[in-house]
Amino acid sequence: MSVVRLPGLITTDDRVSGPPSRWDYAADRTFRALAQTGVWLLLILLGVILWEIGGKATAGIRDYGLGFLTSTTWDVGRQQFGILPHIWGTLYSSLLALAIGGFFGVVMAIFLTQDFLPPQLAQVFRTVVELLAAIPSVVYGLWGLFVVVPALRPVAGWLFETLGWIPLFGTTLSGPGLAPASLVLAIMILPTVAAISQDALRLVPYKVKEAAYGMGTTKWEAILKVMLPTAATGIFGALVLGFGRALGETMALAMLIGNSSQISLSLFAPANTLAALLALNFPEAGKREVEVLMYAALVLLAITLLVNMAGEAIMALSARKTKS
């Protein structure tokens, strides 16, 4: 009998097989330990992040307490700090962005999954969405400054003159402001919402739609009355995750929102967000201000974590529901 050698397989000697050598055992154990270390590092990293931000924020929490969340002044000179305007700006801009980006994202997802397009054309639109996601946010910020703001200014002026009595249009757009920031933010969350909604819609078994068609529905009746309700949980999860992205987005907002600590309903007034506050104030912050900024970072972390966990939980629920 001749010895069979299998290419690419390890035989220490001429035997085809044999029990693992001591070397194999050692390698196995080392490798396992290494892989486990990787996982532990991942966990430790998250722990250290929470510890660092939380730990550095304790001084701020001790001195400013919960009043920090409801105070509206941010004055380094007088050592008065409050982030209510920033929380307001974060939520307001993100909700506006979600309303616009969420709508377009869900429509895009329907458009791409419900057989509207021949495959090649669908690929074109899919690439468009992916490219939108790939463009760095600082480039969107630059584009917003030089394209969106000038384009919105006449619209804002007209709305202010004709509908100025509505608080939403209570000011003109003098430069950066909430509206251009939210618009750019909407573009940035559109890909997130579109991608996750597509997954949710694809989870709905094809026969569900066929059953609807079989009962004589039109395409849109099937979509609106069968597909969307079935995928509703998943799409809702997509919107929540998109909202989570909007809350944490920094650069486009730091460049476009105007950085003014005021609370205004007007779409065209400058505002500020938590992330933009961090981006703008950290580089030149003194010791005291760093502590307070760490507190603000902790607040941002808490808000985004809550929203993202809610989103993930909803997605898990939707996956389970559609499967059963």
Next chain:
Amino acid sequence: MSVAPGSAAAPVVTVRLQRSVFERRALRNGLLTAGAWAAAIVAGIPLVSVLYMLIVRGGARLSWEALSTLPPAGFEMGGGFGNALVGTVVMVGLASLLSIPVGVMAAVYLAELGPGSRLSRTARFATKTLTGMPSILAGVFAYAAVVLVTGTYSAPAGGLALAVLMLPTVVLTAEEAIKAVPKITRDAAYGIGCTRTQVIWKVLLPTALPGILTGVMLAVARAAGETAPLLFTALFSSYWLFDGGAKLMQPTASLAVLIYNFSGMPFDNQIELAWAASLVLVLIVLIINVVSRLVGQRRV
């Protein structure tokens, strides 16, 4: 689905298989379809506009000088962003060195060694949490962990912040790629007597390599474009990173931060450079994206 059996007394019904386009329901259907088309096209407008501006305004200034010289000060004319290009490459490189080995190792454990263990479940949750964390908080973390400790803004601080952002992407995509290796393949490897390590090194990782590479490259592309975590970790610099010996512990320029800084300046020269830098950055990101997709397509 049950169909009622036609009885003898069934009335004769003439069925029009086609609806008139103007029937109310069909009309509504048509209008909604038109609306969806319109929305999809409107969603594409920003992309076209961004690309147009990048090519027209950025392309006008893009030259060898822009790529190879130092940023201009205030009223200076000319200049470029050579040091920012170097800074971006160095920091993304550092971030890759930190995040890829850890990420792939963790993914191997999550996918193959202990997929159902409590450690894995916790780690997956941690990874999801990291994915959703705003990028600026990675910067806050690196600021607290490196800048405050070493007392200086530096390239490693920026690299660490970027690594935190890359890690979850690497872990999640690598785990998916390893899991996607067909079960028969790994059973066959175990069947001929491979140890676990041999299965992983000689079968799973090579087979999953295209998928892992795709994930790694997407993470690199994302890191290259990140600004927020670099703002107060690497800060910015108008000088070469490697001028006078390789000193890493100093403020470091990056393309993204340069775009941000220059976009707010009242000088046309700087704004032109911001557009040119944006074009370069987007080109880098898009090229990495395209290559990663090509690599991913080779998957079996």
